């Protein structure tokens with residue numbers, strides 16, 4: 379019986395291209411199966427002049443190529459507890475809405491005159507209905523018109539890659555694609571410009587890169603608290 383037209387067509391394809399095709403297909407699969415990028419970490423250590431760990435420093439990494447997708451955070455909160463902002467320092471990505479619940483039995487009037495965000499929440503108790511959206515990068519200093527000693531800081535980052543140091547002075551920015559980054563550090567008592575702390579790190583060569591800063595800190599100027607309970611119930 380003569381071979382069917384299909385069988386003849388199959389036979390017409392030489393075996394070598396078929397093997398080449400199979401190898402190429404396998405190679406493509408292998409590349410696809412490999413993670414698009416082995417994510418890396420930047421481990422930052424911040425100390426003061428005396429080598430003591432510095433907490434509440436914000437470390438920011440910006441890809442050198444400038445390509446990044448900023449996703450605003452959800453559920454960001456700056457609480458008011460015992461007539462202090464809690465946390466005192468928060469870092470968020472630009473565009474993040476923050477709510478300012480009041481957990482005290484006195485009313486607060488939260489405001490900022492900072493260029494990155496001017497706002498005022500009229501005297502209130504409980505949770506304000508609307509969050510404030512922090513839509514410009516920069517440092518926003520918070521105050522309360524009733525309690526002069528209350529001060530808080532919102533670091534609004536233009537990059538989605540940032541972390542705040544803990545009590546050990548360490549912060550890890552995890553899950554970074556392997557490329558070059560400019561890293562910098564900000565602290566509320568920093569003597570000197572944040573821009574002067576810039577360093578370039580290359581995550582293409584190593585999966586984990588350590589970076590360290592020694593900061594000169596100015597003493598923190600704070601208004602003294604009124605004795606506890608003095609104004610309780612008045613506002």
Ligand SMILES: [Cu+2]
Nearest residue numbers: 486522524525
């Ligand atoms: Cu207050």
